Amino acid sequence: MPLDLAVVGRERPPVKRSWDSAAAILYALGVGAGAADPAAELEFTTETDGDRVQRVLPTFASVLVPGRLSGELGTFDRSRVVHAEEELTLHRPLPAAGDVVIRSRVAGIHDQGSAALVVVEADFDDATDGQTIATVRSGLFFRGEGGFGGARAPKTAWARPERQPDWSSTYQTRPEQALLFRLNGDRNPLHADPGFARRAGFPRPILHGLCTYGFAGRAVLRSFAEGDPGRVTSFAARMSAPVLPGEQLTVNIWQDSPSTAVFQVTKPDGTVVLDRGRAGVRVEEA
Template sequence: MPLNLDIVGVESDPVERSWTSKDSLIYALGIGAGTEELAFTTENSAGVEQQVFPTYAVLLAQSTGHRLGDFDPAMLVHAEQAFELHRPLTPAGALRTTATVTGVFDKGAAALVVIEAKAVDPTTGEPVVTTRSSLYIRGEGGFGGDRGPKDQWTLPDRAPDHKLTYATRPEQALIYRLSGDRNPLHSDPTFAARAGFDRPILHGLCTYGITGRALLHGIAGSDPARFVRMSGRFTAPVFPGESLTISVWRGDGIDFLFRTTKDDGTVVIDRGVAGIAE
């Protein structure tokens, strides 16, 4: 069958996920953190309390409770990702997550599926994180639906207020995959070749995490409690070993606009917004 349009507005069954201090440390290493970030990469350094990168929220609050329909999964691309934290993440804990497909939009040659997930503390019911993911599914458009809303993001007509460059390592994807995404596109050269790449590519959410790590240290004083939200659109793949430059502009209120590029200028995350509390 084609995409299941009847799932719009239907809440999934709850999914519970727990994580340990070790899981938080592995995620930190997976997005490139190292010896200069011991608060995120160790749990037993003298005088240092373990902290968690805010972008880990997008993995902890994932939910797969909806059947979107029958289509070739190779046609699905992660298009956009956003999250809002209602409190900082703890090094270990648990979440109960429900997800709702908030829209299926007709892009002509493709469909755009938007999913919102809400994760709460399973003991108290207190909100912890809300995420929004957009999936672009090629070949599934043309059903006559709404094309979807347009955002108001505009590239500032001035030099960036901050420019942050972070390297990735050749083995970056092999470490990041230990946080849960074992798609061989990111590890198996034969599989990557079938997908049209001459070598495995970096996970999009790893690029997203490295971008968030740069923003945390560059404009939030390395304080996860100040990091309120982040959103961005994936526009091009990254290969492990390439460097990423995050250009940042001060926006309105607590918001900063950003764009992530490779050394050759290719934009890999566009239309970025990060909310950083004072």
């Protein structure tokens, strides 16, 4: 059964979502914080204690989005769906514990030929004052669901600078990285079940694209945003190749302007696994 194009633009019922200090810490651990040096990122991996105030990695917002693979899209084979792209806009920093109302919708279904690209948008409104904290825009690639005669997704300009990166960080993912990251809520068996992964065309379970995205977010935060999550205003990337848990990732970042940077994430053999990365930070006025 093809995807139901009639769902595009339809608002879903609002969903209330809460998180606490432990959930934010679990996310940080799931994207490698503290793995190389347990004392290096304590503001993200431990709760508020004395002079230390817990802070939240900006990309944590992406794991709070409910129901990307909602049944309203129609009947489809979950083994044929992969996360293709993610874009985050932060209107203010995420608190260590929070209550939000999430308003989401299918913003578009694009015909990419052999596949359909389904775009889901979600706004996070503070449950207390109603102000929007964050907006997340996710692209899901439904293999085999293209060819329905729709428009292709619009292209955005992006080019890798012809110079050495301004910052480069290398991280070692762990063999059990996907098993840890899935505790943030994405229980897709593609990341845990060997049989399901083989049916999807992979030799073994792969790492969540959002996990790789979180590793990249840590690198951009530490370098371009000078370690201050309150400065991060946007973060986006395209998942271009799978990562197996235990593989090494290198995040290369080029500053584009005082408030913007572009980045890529590669494996040791040069394979680009996150492409067309873009990040924005708030620049302090003189």
